[in-house]
Amino acid sequence: MTRFTPYLFSLMLLFVAACGGGSDQQTEEQATDTQAQATEQTDDVRTIEAIGIDRMKFVVKGDKEGITTGKKMGDYVLLKSITAAPGEKLRFRLLTESDLPASAMAHNFVLLVMDADAAAFADAAGKARDNDFIPTDTKLKDQIIAHTDLAAGGETVEITFTAPEETGEYEYICSFPGHYASGMKGILKVEE
Incomplete structure (x- = not known):
């Protein structure tokens, strides 16, 4: 009977592995991923998925409700404006697509x-390189409703914010040097 013990032990290990004997870490990661997806679907926050490209523009993959797009730019279309209701919660997620180093090309979103x-x-x-191109002057800082960090090539940043209660047009820009002047900007239209 002792000569079959290693054989039986091996079969038992195979059975445990087949029945979901995965690691606690793997199970925890799967639960976290599922929870993040569920939160994103039920948190009542509209998400704008934008891409920052080397042509210094905010672009999106296609037309969606609540945004206005412009001309085609490669595989994308130019993001011209976002429409929101007063007090609406929005999430702006920005992916930067670039092969250039971060010192030469990075993007952010500043409302x-x-x-x-x-x-x-x-x-x-x-002129505010040491502060990731967010001015440190109090008067200028007070003009910011919301902003992301900088995202270099392959990185994604996001910010969740509440649209202003006052209806009107609010400009958003990328504050990396030269990007605003090159047209990396748009309008958040707050309307009833």
Whole structure:
């Protein structure tokens, strides 16, 4: 009987593995992924999936409700504006597609207050390299409603924010040097 013990032990191990004897870490990762997907589907936050490209533009994969698009840009279309209701929760997720180093090409999303001078803000931001191109001047910082961190090639950043209660047009920009001037901007239209 002792000569069959290793054989029986091997069969028992195979049976346990086949019946879901996976690691606790693997099970935990699967549960976390499922929970993240469920949260995203039920958190009542509309997500705008945008891509920052080397042509210094915000683009999207196609037309969706609540956004206005422009001309075709490769596999994408230009993101011109986002429409939101007053107080609506939005998530802006930005993926940067670039093979350039981060020092040469990175993108962010900066939503400004309604009366902000976006050109002056972008000019000041271009000089704020040590602060990831977000101006440190209090007057300019007070013009920011929401902003992401910088995302270099292959990176994704996101911000969840509440649209302003006051209806009107709010400009959003990429504050990386030269990007606003090259047209990496758009409008958040808050309307009833």
